[in-house]
Amino acid sequence: MELPARQNGDQLLKSGELVDIRRRLSAIAAKHDVATVIACAFDHRTRMLPFIVADVKMSPAGVRAIGSALVESGFEKTRVVLQQWNRNFRPSQMQIDGRLPDLFLASSMSLHTAEFRKMVQDVCRIEPSRRPLVIAGGSLCIYEPWEAFYTDPSGKDPSCIDLAVTGEEYVLLNLLEVLLSGRAGNEPLRQTFLKARDSGALDAIPGLIYPRTDTAGRVQELVDTGIQRLVGDLDELPFPTAGYSILETPSKAATLAPKPLPRREVRKFTPIGSLIMTFGCRFACEYCPIPAYNQRQLRYKSGERVAEEMHRIFGHYGIRHFFGTDDNFFNNKQRAIQVLETLAAKDHAGVPLHRRVRWGTEVTVHDTLQMREYLPLAHKAGVRALWLGVEDMTGALVRKGQGEDKTAEAFELLCENGIAPMPMMMHHDRQPLLSRGNASGLLNQVNRLRKAGAAGLQVLMLTPSAGSKSFESTFESGMVYKSVAGKEVQAHMYDGNHVIACNAKHPWQKQFNILAAYLFFYNLIWLPSALWKKRKTRLGYKPFGMQLLGMYGLMHTIRRTFGWGLRLMFGRIKRWEETPAGPFPMRSPQGGVAAHARGKWAQPPCEQTKAS
Numbered sequence: 001m002e003l004p005a006r007q008n009g010d011q012l013l014k015s016g017e018l019v020d021i022r023r024r025l026s027a028i029a030a031k032h033d034v035a036t037v038i039a040c041a042f043d044h045r046t047r048m049l050p051f052i053v054a055d056v057k058m059s060p061a062g063v064r065a066i067g068s069a070l071v072e073s074g075f076e077k078t079r080v081v082l083q084q085w086n087r088n089f090r091p092s093q094m095q096i097d098g099r100l101p102d103l104f105l106a107s108s109m110s111l112h113t114a115e116f117r118k119m120v121q122d123v124c125r126i127e128p129s130r131r132p133l134v135i136a137g138g139s140l141c142i143y144e145p146w147e148a149f150y151t152d153p154s155g156k157d158p159s160c161i162d163l164a165v166t167g168e169e170y171v172l173l174n175l176l177e178v179l180l181s182g183r184a185g186n187e188p189l190r191q192t193f194l195k196a197r198d199s200g201a202l203d204a205i206p207g208l209i210y211p212r213t214d215t216a217g218r219v220q221e222l223v224d225t226g227i228q229r230l231v232g233d234l235d236e237l238p239f240p241t242a243g244y245s246i247l248e249t250p251s252k253a254a255t256l257a258p259k260p261l262p263r264r265e266v267r268k269f270t271p272i273g274s275l276i277m278t279f280g281c282r283f284a285c286e287y288c289p290i291p292a293y294n295q296r297q298l299r300y301k302s303g304e305r306v307a308e309e310m311h312r313i314f315g316h317y318g319i320r321h322f323f324g325t326d327d328n329f330f331n332n333k334q335r336a337i338q339v340l341e342t343l344a345a346k347d348h349a350g351v352p353l354h355r356r357v358r359w360g361t362e363v364t365v366h367d368t369l370q371m372r373e374y375l376p377l378a379h380k381a382g383v384r385a386l387w388l389g390v391e392d393m394t395g396a397l398v399r400k401g402q403g404e405d406k407t408a409e410a411f412e413l414l415c416e417n418g419i420a421p422m423p424m425m426m427h428h429d430r431q432p433l434l435s436r437g438n439a440s441g442l443l444n445q446v447n448r449l450r451k452a453g454a455a456g457l458q459v460l461m462l463t464p465s466a467g468s469k470s471f472e473s474t475f476e477s478g479m480v481y482k483s484v485a486g487k488e489v490q491a492h493m494y495d496g497n498h499v500i501a502c503n504a505k506h507p508w509q510k511q512f513n514i515l516a517a518y519l520f521f522y523n524l525i526w527l528p529s530a531l532w533k534k535r536k537t538r539l540g541y542k543p544f545g546m547q548l549l550g551m552y553g554l555m556h557t558i559r560r561t562f563g564w565g566l567r568l569m570f571g572r573i574k575r576w577e578e579t580p581a582g583p584f585p586m587r588s589p590q591g592g593v594a595a596h597a598r599g600k601w602a603q604p605p606c607e608q609t610k611a612s
């Protein structure tokens with residue numbers, strides 16, 4: 001089931017509101033000495049192809065965005081800790097400015113839930129009267145918020161977050177405005193929160209979920225204040241520069257360093273900077289939750305603003321490589337051209353900006369072909385690589401204007417313009433490894449893409465994605481595995497690298513097909529050929545570099561998934577018969593259906609009692 005949208009005309013915040021709230025909060029912040037630690041959960045078992053470098057060398061935009069929003073609202077005592085770099089971090093031992101923070105914010109994607117829960121268990125070791133207010137956010141909370149409210153599936157350990165944010169930075173700022181306006185003196189912020197929750201003051205802030213607990217602190221039900229309003233004009237977002245200035249220095253310590261990562265070292269640890277440029281996509285692939293999350297809105301930053309962000313981040317931190325966090329950058333041709341034209345015309349200290357910075361982002365084959373005459377402009381604007389959702393070239397899985405010839409044409413055009421095409425493929429039950437007389441086979445397609453100029457490769461198994469149209473039907477059809485050979489399918493395995501949803505007779509073949517595709521693409525045969533290609537194409541050393549990286553990543557992929565392949569081959573597979581919906585009843589503040597609930601909880605509370 002997809003996330004619902006707010007009513008037509010009410011999906012977006014009032015123009016200027018995200019800027020105004022920061023101004024209002026800055027006035028309040030001066031009276032409250034609030035210290036915050038924001039932690040990003042990361043499960044190191046997910047480190048393999050195709051994300052082996054981007055996962056740790058690109059500090060995630062989400063926690064930096066939240067950090068920037070706090071700093072720009074006057075809360076300067078804020079630190080961002082990445083488990084990617086600080087895997088021993090223990091929130092129970094954190095201190096900022098010599099004291100426990102008032103706020104502990106934890107961000108997680110669904111596949112990092114195990115590490116997220118360990119952090120929550122640890123912060124709950126701090127006795128309740130001293131404990132910071134614990135708030136969770138990120139895509140885990142957006143799509144499956146109930147998962148953030150328990151740390152122990154047996155229910156014995158009641159450790160739990162105080163609140164989940166199911167939206168973006170505005171929701172958090174709105175919450176802080178309400179809390180700080182009602183805070184009595186310097187009382188602990190968690191105390192203020194409990195009072196606000198019990199008085200109903202949080203119910204008018206869309207985008208929150210809070211628990212009702214029993215006297216032992218065990219969650220009884222979750223109250224969902226509804227779907228957030230989105231910021232429409234992304235130029236209103238805080239500048240991302242501040243987020244880089246509050247990053248915790250990478251270390252093996254459980255505690256925090258007295259000072260954040262020095263400015264001169266930022267680039268060493270995060271040589272790639274992720275940058276928000278657009279949000280949303282006009283396609284409607286049934287396995288993708290993105291259009292619904294964005295309430296079918298396309299949201300943009302202006303070219304001027306994107307250029308200014310690159311200029312500042314390069315100027316402050318020396319970061320030269322950027323990755324747009326777009327869902328589909330070329331989706332609105334006019335806006336894309338506007339950004340490209342602006343970037344192509346800008347300079348940094350007298351040198352054209354495109355000579356200083358390079359960037360890449362995600363697009364589709366269809367939209368790339370629509371932009372064919374602007375690809376030279378894209379190159380001039382600094383674009384050097386584009387990740388294209390090819391999925392299955394024949395369109396057997398989804399048709400979004402890719403097709404075999406069209407894909408090859410788009411790839412060739414990109415290469416001619418010095419932009420490396422990076423195909424993102426999706427392997428699925430109906431796709432053979434090899435085919436004769438047609439292009440349906442996975443290796444046939446990889447070979448075609450390689451010949452058309454693909455510099456890198458991404459092959460993921462089609463995996464159910466929470467918040468997508470097909471999510472529930474995939475579970476209900478019995479396709480999704482609960483356990484294989486006695487090993488439970490855990491959150492970190494929903495990564496597209498593990499075959500965990502499959503109706504094929506021999507699912508192990510699918511697991512090994514993925515390895516075969518990577519082996520076919522990244523190997524010692526193509527390595528010298530990639531070097532040779534440097535003379536013939538405008539892609540420089542990129543294909544060669546990608547080969548080296550791919551071979552390194554492949555070793556990790558084999559190490560992490562080969563055993564799973566064997567389990568699939570010899571073990572018994574147990575499957576889900578219904579969609580997991582979490583252990584807690586959910587409702588709206590008025591007692592109606594909760595906007596984020598799933599399965600049996602996605603109905604009015606009176607019906608839920610009958611169902612359970």
Ligand code: B12
Pocket residue numbers: 046047051054055056058059060061062063065066105106107108109110111135136137138139140142143165167168169172274276289290325326327460465466494495496
């Ligand atoms: C860039 C990106 C990546 C990069 C990440 C690199 C990096 N280190 O940053 C790469 C390419 C490596 C990547 C890999 C994967 N990704 Co990815 N990726 C994205 C993408 C396109 C942008 C993420 C981003 O930076 N967004 C911009 C920031 C600002 O948004 P945000 O993170 O959501 O944060 C906002 C809110 O969530 C909230 N927030 C976040 N944290 C917190 C915390 C608190 C306390 C609060 C209050 C609020 C809050 O405020 C933020 C500001 O608005 C998103 C889709 C999207 N458009 O968001 C998918 C997405 C995050 N990826 C996703 C997935 C599934 C994956 C993969 C598993 C691959 C796959 N099968 O698709 C791998 C996992 C790799 C790994 N080991 O972690 C899913 C996650 C779904 C889920 N339920 O968790 C997303 C949402 C796409 C989707 N809908 O399917 N990804």
Ligand code: SF4
Pocket residue numbers: 281282283284285288289290291327328364389400
């Ligand atoms: S084109 Fe990409 S972002 Fe758009 S709906 Fe399909 S999978 Fe999602």
